[in-house]
Amino acid sequence: MSVIRTESLTKRYGSTSVAALDGLTIDVGPGVTGLVGANGAGKSTLIKILLGLLEPTAGDAQVLGHDIRSDGTAIRTVVGYMPEHDCLPPDMRAIDFVVHMARVSGLPPAAARERAADVLRHVGLAEERYRLMGGYSTGMKQRAKLAQALVHDPRLVMLDEPTNGLDPAAREDMLALVRRIGHDFGIPVLVTSHLLGELERISDHVVVLDSGQLLRSEATGSFLADTGVVLVEVIGDRGPDGVDAQTRMGEALAAGGVTCRPRGALIEIQPAAPPGGSDGIPEDREAAALQLDTLRNLVRDAAADLGLGLVRVQPQTGRLEDVFREEVAS
Numbered sequence: 210m211s212v213i214r215t216e217s218l219t220k221r222y223g224s225t226s227v228a229a230l231d232g233l234t235i236d237v238g239p240g241v242t243g244l245v246g247a248n249g250a251g252k253s254t255l256i257k258i259l260l261g262l263l264e265p266t267a268g269d270a271q272v273l274g275h276d277i278r279s280d281g282t283a284i285r286t287v288v289g290y291m292p293e294h295d296c297l298p299p300d301m302r303a304i305d306f307v308v309h310m311a312r313v314s315g316l317p318p319a320a321a322r323e324r325a326a327d328v329l330r331h332v333g334l335a336e337e338r339y340r341l342m343g344g345y346s347t348g349m350k351q352r353a354k355l356a357q358a359l360v361h362d363p364r365l366v367m368l369d370e371p372t373n374g375l376d377p378a379a380r381e382d383m384l385a386l387v388r389r390i391g392h393d394f395g396i397p398v399l400v401t402s403h404l405l406g407e408l409e410r411i412s413d414h415v416v417v418l419d420s421g422q423l424l425r426s427e428a429t430g431s432f433l434a435d436t437g438v439v440l441v442e443v444i445g446d447r448g449p450d451g452v453d454a455q456t457r458m459g460e461a462l463a464a465g466g467v468t469c470r471p472r473g474a475l476i477e478i479q480p481a482a483p484p485g486g487s488d489g490i491p492e493d494r495e496a497a498a499l500q501l502d503t504l505r506n507l508v509r510d511a512a513a514d515l516g517l518g519l520v521r522v523q524p525q526t527g528r529l530e531d532v533f534r535e536e537v538a539s
């Protein structure tokens with residue numbers, strides 16, 4: 210089921226020749242989707258287009274089945290939006306602001322008050338809801354912005370850099386809240402971050418943008434699992450020539466045709482040559498599992514031949530940040 214679909218979406222601001230979005234085609238489903246990319250990659254531009262707040266230069270998009278060009282109002286009725294920048298009136302109390310936003314969304318007064326108190330409690334502002342927002346910390350402001358995005362029971366929420374300006378503890382709290390929205394409340398979430406690794410723990414799916422273009426769009430699991438690198442650790446005695454266990458094992462693996470190198474106390478095995486992907490990482494999971502099995506057997510036999518203890522043979526899961534860097538560099 211598609212929550213968001215875009216087709217060759219392009220946006221040029223004014224007469225600039227550089228496109229903020231450049232032929233972007235994505236299909237976003239339910240769950241939490243992380244939209245990541247460096248500053249200026251086009252994340253905010255995409256969100257504003259999806260909300261019908263900004264006209265694309267070319268291309269099409271639908272949000273929950275609504276067309277962005279003709280159904281902007283309908284989209285904003287069913288989508289909760291947390292903007293990147295501070296948009297909170299400093300001389301208003303959070304409770305009044307969130308009630309106001311609920312009323313703007315069409316909730317009657319009593320329901321708006323009840324719902325506002327509920328969402329403020331959910332985001333952790335129960336105690337502070339009667340304080341003026343001008344005196345809030347950045348973390349409290351981000352929570353108030355999140356509360357107003359949730360107050361009208363949206364069917365989808367778009368959160369633009371919700372962790373911006375937060376210290377590590379507040380950042381973790383915010384990420385946990387985002388995960389709850391997607392997983393416990395079952396509301397699809399599109400959440401952006403310029404910190405590439407930040408969303409990998411809470412996202413089901415990741416869309417990576419680079420200079421307005423789609424770099425990758427896939428399930429977070431496959432993103433993180435396909436480095437193809439395997440780490441090996443052995444323990445044991447030095448050889449008769451004084452060579453340590455790690456080096457002996459590395460030499461044995463190399464003699465068996467395995468590309469490897471020391472990494473600290475570990476041995477890092479690079480992905481084998483195809484079958485499969487051009488970089489040696491098989492494209493289908495079955496082939497990858499088979500390749501790993503063969504490698505495990507080879508490693509086990511080499512350790513046994515040398516009389517070494519095998520502490521671990523472990524596929525290295527990648528980090529989104531590394532995948533991104535490698536792809537931008539290539």
Ligand SMILES: Nc1ncnc2c1ncn2[C@@H]1O[C@H](COP(=O)(O)OP(=O)(O)OP(=O)(O)O)[C@@H](O)[C@H]1O
Binds near residue numbers: 249250252253293403
């Ligand atoms: N109103 C505007 N007028 C002209 N150029 C703009 C405007 N808004 C954004 N841009 C440019 O479009 C590109 C994409 O910007 P956008 O804000 O969408 O990126 P972003 O990924 O959200 O970055 P950030 O994380 O810094 O907000 C950038 O080069 C930016 O300078």
